[in-house]
Amino acid sequence: MSIASQDAGIRTGRVARTFIYLVLLLFALFYLLPLYVMLVNSVKPLSEITGGGMMSLPQVWTLEPWAKAWSTAQIGVEPTGLRPYFWNSISMVVPAVAISTILGALNGYVLTKWRFRGDTILFGLMLFACFIPFQIVLIPMAAVLGTLGLSGTTAGLVLVHLVYGIGFSTLYFRNYYAVFPTELVRAAQIDGAGFFRIFWRILLPSSGPISVVCVIWQFTNIWNDFLFGASFASGDGAPMTVALNNLVQSSTGVKEYNVHFAGAILAALPTLLVYIVAGRYFVRGLMAGSVKG
């Protein structure tokens, strides 16, 4: 495919190519515009924004909105900034992602290498988790969390995301392991490795790409989730997304747009980082199943 498009590129004239790049550049600028607005306005004093210069570069550069958004902005009762909520999100995301990925890998392993009667039906049922809209489960989930005594806790949120995440992580790992040679598992059995040893020593070390895909997917979803955070976490236990909303939607006082912009970037930063660090594995992992055969 790449060769064909290169040929096409060589045949098109210089004028056409300039035109194509110009259009692409325009689109890129257009899509970068919101980021530009956010970045620029997060480093200028509020007066410059309210003065009407939203698109212009700051006359006075300041990092104060960032500091304020992070540590002193009024969100809950105390002027704590986003910092405690950021840690709320971290302590929710890390266990939820880790556990759902590991369980997904285990499920995929069992569903492909230790097959049993009805495994396909079970897998099909697990896939429902990928299609059920979040809103439907809010009330039953609240009842379950209440029964378990986890209402309003981070542990409760972890459980919710775990339950929702397993569907996807199982799907990823099952399809990845389906093309993983079963003879390897049999060889390991003859070598004397048990169920978990085979998993840890043979399958997991070969699951790099799909694990990255799964982690990115789960991290992005769970970090960005607002509905569950708003529904099942209360007050000081709220995750970053809910805190950002509270910061931006506050009805008292002056709207500090520069602080809001800084806060929004702070909230988006972790997912951005995950993509930058692991992004190149993402496509590779998504393609892995299709080219291995």
Next chain:
Amino acid sequence: MGFLDIDNATKSYGAVEVLHKVDIAVEEGEFLVLVGPSGCGKSTLLNMIAGLEDITSGEIRIKDQVMNGVHPSKRNIAMVFQSYALYPNMTVGQNITFGLEMHGVPKPERDKAMADVAKLLQIEQLLDRKPGQLSGGQRQRVAMGRALVRNPDVFLFDEPLSNLDAKLRVDMRTEIKKLHQNLGTTIVYVTHDQIEALTLSTRIAVMNGGYVQQLGTPKEIYDTPANLFVATFMGSPSMNLLPVKIVAEGDTLLAETTSDAGAPVRLAVHAPSDALKSFAGQTVTMGVRPEALTDVDGADQRSTHVERFSNTVTVTEPAGSDTFVTTTIGGVECIARMRADTDARPGQPSEFAVNMEKAIFFDPKTEDRIV
């Protein structure tokens, strides 16, 4: 009591029986090859010996220990897989010693065992590489090394050569045979390649449709196949099967057919059995291997009974060492194996010689050999 006893072993999936009462006793140091077409049950039987498939009924014993339900790792067996099944994340050295590690062998002993095996298979320089960096032949060696290092009672090979190219396959075949001769290990080897079966084995079990069709030495299987399936499956080109009429004439028994010109071809049967005599007047199938159907000069000089007839050559196929000549006898195309510089020309008549010592007869109804 053999070293490895397969005693009336049966395998069913639900109501479908795929392996019917297989009964084989393998002696210590034997090289048993299970050969047959795809789906004949040979790999299933191997997996049952390995413990990767359950035994539905019957018993499998190794050294008189019943293996039914025993975990694969507790049977003291090692297996070489068709795809080699090398662990991709481990180096060659780790691949070889993984089984020992799982069995709790201490590291110094593992390293010594690995060094010995690596030396035997000449893979010492590969020990730090990953399987992905090896060629097919090297992977094959590593897979064998992984099996050898365990020093098992029984080696199981599941079509180990079918992923190699033709030349390497022949080389590795010789090497497996050497290994067996040097180490004297007991081997069960599955293949669909009849040449591999004949060259490697001390005994062959020819399987088809879940039944063992014949169990015997390579010579027995080749010279006296029990039925038409074994006769045609083993040997390449496969055995010529001619419909002949058995005619009793005094003390001699004649197998009568016709040349392509319509002239009668009458071949005296060598040392006819009583069973064959009872078929007098009936039509049976005569089996003649291509090398028993030759030009006159190429006939086996040690044979005491060679019959001749004349027939038209339809096709000649020079194969370097021999020339395969196709001719039609009794309405059936036959292949004769002639000398490389034979005079036979397509469309021309040629003199054929049949080594009647090697001719065998089958009952066309039961397809079994008439003994």
